[in-house]
Amino acid sequence: MSKLVEVKNLCVDYITFNGRVRAVSDVSFHINQGEILGLAGESGCGKSTIAYSLMRLHRPPALISEGSIEFEGRDVLAMDDDQLREFRWKETSMVFQSAMNCLNPVKTIEYQFWDIFDAHGLVSSRDESIEKAKELLRIVDIPTERLFDYPHQFSGGMRQRVVIAMALALKPKLLIMDEPTTALDVVVQREILQKVYQLKEQFGFSILFITHDLSLMVELCDRIGIMYSGKLVELAPAKQILSQPLHPYAHGLGDSFPTLHGELQEMKGIPGTPLDLQNVPPGCRFAPRCFKATAACREQEPQLQQANEQRWVACVDPLKIASQTQQPEPLTQSHSEPSETTCVEAL
Amino acid sequence: MKFILSRLGFYLLAFVTAVTINFFLPRMMPGDPIKSFLGRLAMNGGQITPETISALEALYGYSTSTPLWQQFFQYLGSVLAGDWGMSTRFFQPVFEVLGRGMLWTLLLVGTYLIVSYTLTTLLGIYVAWKRGTWTDSVITVGSVVVSSIPSVVMALVMYFIFASNLGWFPTSYAYHPSLDPAFSGEFIGSVAYHLVLPLLCMVALGMGNVMGMRSNMINQLGEDFIVMGWAKGVRDRKVMLHYGARNAILPMITSFAMSVGAIFGGSLIIEIIFNYPGLGQVMFQAMLARDYPLIQGYLLIMTMMVLGANFIADCLLFVLDPRLRTQLD
Numbered sequence: 001m002s003k004l005v006e007v008k009n010l011c012v013d014y015i016t017f018n019g020r021v022r023a024v025s026d027v028s029f030h031i032n033q034g035e036i037l038g039l040a041g042e043s044g045c046g047k048s049t050i051a052y053s054l055m056r057l058h059r060p061p062a063l064i065s066e067g068s069i070e071f072e073g074r075d076v077l078a079m080d081d082d083q084l085r086e087f088r089w090k091e092t093s094m095v096f097q098s099a100m101n102c103l104n105p106v107k108t109i110e111y112q113f114w115d116i117f118d119a120h121g122l123v124s125s126r127d128e129s130i131e132k133a134k135e136l137l138r139i140v141d142i143p144t145e146r147l148f149d150y151p152h153q154f155s156g157g158m159r160q161r162v163v164i165a166m167a168l169a170l171k172p173k174l175l176i177m178d179e180p181t182t183a184l185d186v187v188v189q190r191e192i193l194q195k196v197y198q199l200k201e202q203f204g205f206s207i208l209f210i211t212h213d214l215s216l217m218v219e220l221c222d223r224i225g226i227m228y229s230g231k232l233v234e235l236a237p238a239k240q241i242l243s244q245p246l247h248p249y250a251h252g253l254g255d256s257f258p259t260l261h262g263e264l265q266e267m268k269g270i271p272g273t274p275l276d277l278q279n280v281p282p283g284c285r286f287a288p289r290c291f292k293a294t295a296a297c298r299e300q301e302p303q304l305q306q307a308n309e310q311r312w313v314a315c316v317d318p319l320k321i322a323s324q325t326q327q328p329e330p331l332t333q334s335h336s337e338p339s340e341t342t343c344v345e346a347l
Numbered sequence: 348m349k350f351i352l353s354r355l356g357f358y359l360l361a362f363v364t365a366v367t368i369n370f371f372l373p374r375m376m377p378g379d380p381i382k383s384f385l386g387r388l389a390m391n392g393g394q395i396t397p398e399t400i401s402a403l404e405a406l407y408g409y410s411t412s413t414p415l416w417q418q419f420f421q422y423l424g425s426v427l428a429g430d431w432g433m434s435t436r437f438f439q440p441v442f443e444v445l446g447r448g449m450l451w452t453l454l455l456v457g458t459y460l461i462v463s464y465t466l467t468t469l470l471g472i473y474v475a476w477k478r479g480t481w482t483d484s485v486i487t488v489g490s491v492v493v494s495s496i497p498s499v500v501m502a503l504v505m506y507f508i509f510a511s512n513l514g515w516f517p518t519s520y521a522y523h524p525s526l527d528p529a530f531s532g533e534f535i536g537s538v539a540y541h542l543v544l545p546l547l548c549m550v551a552l553g554m555g556n557v558m559g560m561r562s563n564m565i566n567q568l569g570e571d572f573i574v575m576g577w578a579k580g581v582r583d584r585k586v587m588l589h590y591g592a593r594n595a596i597l598p599m600i601t602s603f604a605m606s607v608g609a610i611f612g613g614s615l616i617i618e619i620i621f622n623y624p625g626l627g628q629v630m631f632q633a634m635l636a637r638d639y640p641l642i643q644g645y646l647l648i649m650t651m652m653v654l655g656a657n658f659i660a661d662c663l664l665f666v667l668d669p670r671l672r673t674q675l676d
Contacts, residue, residue, distance in 0.1 A: 055578055060479075088580040096578075102571040104590050106597075106669060115589075119580045150669040166579075 004173060004206050005054065005092075006030040010067035012049050012058065021277045023049045023062070025230040028304065031174065036200070036207040038217040038238065040253065041227035042274050047210045048097060049230075051178045054208070055092050056084055072173070090120055093167040094176040099160040100183055103151035109133070109162055110147045116169045136165040140195060157188040164196060168203070175200075176208045181216075193220060214253060218242060223310075226250045229275040229285040232304055235312040246307055246318040248290045284316065292317065350672075354661050358654045365650040369643055370422050374415065383637055384435070426647065432640035436633055441644035444629060449648065451521050452625035454538075456614050458546055460603070463553040468599060471560020472592045478565060487561060494555035498548075498613055502620040505548050510621070516544040519622030545621040549614065559602060563595040570594075597668055604660030608653045 012024040024046040031037045039047045052058050054069060056076060069076040071091060079087060096102040104112055113133035117123040123132065134144040140161040151159060160180065167175055177196070181189040197220065200207055211217050217224060218238050225235040226249060234247040242254035252270035272289035283298035284290070290297065297316055304314040373379075381403050385395055393399075413421075425431070431441035470490070474483045510518045522528070522537040567573065568591050576586040611626075618627025626645065633641040664671055 057574055057578055085580045085582070088578055090580065094575075094578050096571050096575055098571050102575040104572045104576070104594070106593055106667065107589070108669075115576075115581055115585070116579050119582065119585075150673070152670045153673060 002033050003030045004033045004035075004072060005208075006068075006070045007050075007054070008068045008070075010050065010053060010069065011065045012046070012053055013063055013065045015061040015063070016278070018278055020065075022065075022280075023230050023277060024053070026067075026303075027227075027230075027232045028067075029225055029232060029235055031206050031208060032222075033173075034200075034204050034206055035223065036209055036221045038221035038224040039208065039210045039227060040212070040214055040217055040224060043212075044274060044277075045227040046230040047227055048178050050227075051094065051176045051208060051210055054174070054176060055088055055094060057094075086120070089116060089167075089172065090170045091172055092174040092176060093170065093172040094178060095160075095163050095167050095180045097178045097180075098183065099163040099180065100156060102163060103159065105151055108148050108150055109154075113147075113166060113169060116166060120170060122170070132169070133165075136169055137162070139168065139199065140165045157184055157192065160184060160188075160192055161195070164192070164199075168199060171203060172205060174206045174208065176210070178210045179212065182212070189216070214242065214256075226253065229280075230277060231285060231314060232312075233286065233314045235304070237310050240311070246311060246313040247286075247315050248292055248319060249286050251319060252289075252291075284314075350665055351662065354658060358658050361654055362650065365654075366423065366426055366647065367419075369646050369650070370419055373639065373643065431644040431647070434633070434638055434641045436636035436638040436641060441640050444641060445626065445644050445648055448624060448626040448629040451623060452611070452614060452618065452627065454521075455542065455545055455549070455618070455623065455625055456610055458542065459549045459553070459610065459614070460607075462546065463550045463556065464599070464603060466550065467554060467556035468560050468592075468596060470557045472564055472587065472595070474557065475561045475564030475568060475595075476587050476591075478561075487558065490554035490557040493551050494553065496552070498552050498616050499620070501552055502545075502548050502617050505544060505551075506620055509544055517541050521624050541623075545617050545623050548617055548621070549610075552613065553610075556599070556602075560595065560599055563598050564591055567591045567595045597664065600660050600663050600667070604657045607656035608649065611649055611652055 007030065008028045010024055010027045011022060013020040013022050015021075027046070027050060029037070039050065041047055049058075049062070052062075053064055054071075054076070056064070056079070058064060064077060067077075071087070074087075076084075076087065103109070107115075110130060110133060113136070114123075114126060114129040117129045117132060123129040130147065133147055137144050137147060142158060142161055142165070146154070146158075151162075154162060164180070175196075180196075181192055184192070193216070196207070209217065209221055218241070221238045223235065224238050224241045225232050226241065226247065227233065228249050234241065234245065234250045236246070236250075241250055245251040245254055249270070252268070255268040256270060270289055275285050275288075281288070281298070283300060284293070284302055287293040287297040294317070300316070302314045302316045304312050307313045307318060381400065384403055385400070388399070389395060429442055431445075433439070434441050434444045437444050467490075470486060474486045477483050506518070510516045517523075517540065521541050522534060523541075526534050526537055528534060573586060573590050576590045577583075581590075614625065615627035615630060617623070618625040619631050622628070626648070629641070630645055632638075633645070
């Protein structure tokens with residue numbers, strides 16, 4: 001599998017009155033062609049900031065201060081305004097965190113589809129745009145006569161599907177889904193993600209999937225990156241990250257979520273609160289909340305390092321893989337088959 | 348359609364309420380116009396006979412001997428019939444006196460509304476788009492400073508500098524007195540020339556709207572659909588106008604409707620200072636002469652203007668905001 005996106009040492013700063021706050025710090029990862037990469041972590045850990053960086057959507061006071069983003073070998077950060085405009089939506093599109101609010105309330109859905117085609121010069125007439133938009137609505141199972149309705153006339157789930165249809169309008173190579181289903185109930189959430197998964201299989205795009213919902217993520221994603229306070233602390237194949245975590249934080253997260261198929265276990269959670277990014281202490285950022293933090297942890301900041309063939313972790317003293325025994329995971333069983341078939345079944 | 352009808356019904360009700368208050372309010376105040384007139388007459392050594400009183404009662408269209416409710420229905424009937432009584436200052440029907448000034452006031456306020464709201468809306472959009480830059484600071488601070496000058500001071504200063512001292516603009520009238528009203532280039536040019544200074548003054552005083560539009564626009568620019576617009580690759584200009592401004596003007600229309608009353612009130616002072624023959628002039632003289640029928644007539648006209656402006660704003664919002672449309676229709 002070849003790399004579609006490669007992010008190296010990405011840093012994103014927010015300029016505040018008290019100086020710069022580094023929201024994303026030295027994050028590196030890549031997304032393969034046709035892969036679903038998940039990003040998980042607490043609120044404010046920089047997941048969405050990374051998503052925005054991939055499309056260069058940051059506006060002041062936020063800015064990408066260091067690092068590089070390559071999309072099929074093209075340097076995204078070096079693009080000029082016109083190149084960037086071309087790049088957006090055509091190569092990478094995004095389903096925003098709040099699909100509820102990301103449609104222009106005073107324009108019809110039809111207009112907002114036309115906007116996309118028109119901006120990229122892909123249609124010669126409005127009728128052509130309408131035809132294409134209808135086709136896209138059919139893909140996400142929305143009656144085509146709804147095309148001329150306004151956003152507020154749709155239910156939350158339908159609006160989300162409209163946004164997904166829009167995101168697929170130009171057949172992008174990467175689809176970013178930033179907590180796409182947070183506002184929806186579980187049933188609608190399933191339906192939508194199932195649809196996205198089918199579409200992904202059909203069109204072969206890659207997905208960057210961001211969510212708080214770890215159990216959902218484990219089922220959907222190929223690989224998962226766990227973030228803490230602006231740092232990527234662990235990156236591993238989806239089935240391993242909760243069952244055999246290397247980073248104490250990933251371990252803690254695994255204990256904080258109920259699994260979809262397992263028996264109900266006691267949820268432990270992680271004591272403490274996320275780091276104040278305005279005041280980052282030396283050493284490992286997770287050390288104050290870590291159950292096995294040592295003096296060494298508070299001195300040097302661990303870097304993301306390859307632990308084995310497929311796994312990266314940023315910890316001075318990662319958990320041993322054998323430590324999985326404390327979590328007798330039904331998850332591992334349900335995921336022992338190739339992940340793709342499992343996903344469809346599970347969904 | 349249902350919406351428009353229901354709004355119309357609402358405004359009709361509001362108008363009747365206003366008329367009712369307009370009728371009872373002066374009657375609840377101590378003293379009445381006939382007594383005040385008689386008092387002045389007596390002070391100047393005039394003869395007061397029963398004939399004088401009945402003549403005055405005929406002039407004002409009411410007598411103290413008829414019961415209040417009967418007076419009220421008489422009043423209601425004559426208001427609807429366009430018979431608003433006689434002006435005691437001009438000795439002409441109120442309707443005619445107001446009609447004369449009305450034309451000029453409507454011209455002044457109408458052009459003001461168009462010029463000012465277009466200008467401040469566009470400026471607001473622009474500075475919000477450029478927020479944090481020098482242009483933003485200069486325009487924003489400037490418009491706040493200018494609009495916070497009291498209208499009397501602003502009007503007097505402009506009058507003395509541009510009309511009185513420099514003589515660039517006329518010092519009074521709505522058109523050159525030597526001209527006869529006609530649909531000719533010369534006449535229209537003269538009207539426009541006489542309109543410039545009072546208009547400029549009012550536009551300057553209304554610059555505060557820039558701040559309102561700016562903050563509406565900044566709010567809108569923080570919305571997710573703006574970011575999505577950019578993400579879609581839509582050009583900046585289109586995001587600014589069709590995504591940002593298109594939504595930011597909606598609250599401006601409401602604020603426009605609410606400020607119409609104040610604008611008419613504000614135009615009074617401007618008209619008086621610039622000797623512009625609008626309602627302001629008429630009212631100024633009416634107030635000095637305690638011309639009750641005229642003042643009441645003016646109140647009625649103001650009520651109609653404000654209600655009318657609100658109705659227009661309602662219809663505009665109805666057209667511009669699809670959310671309102673589905674909710675109400």
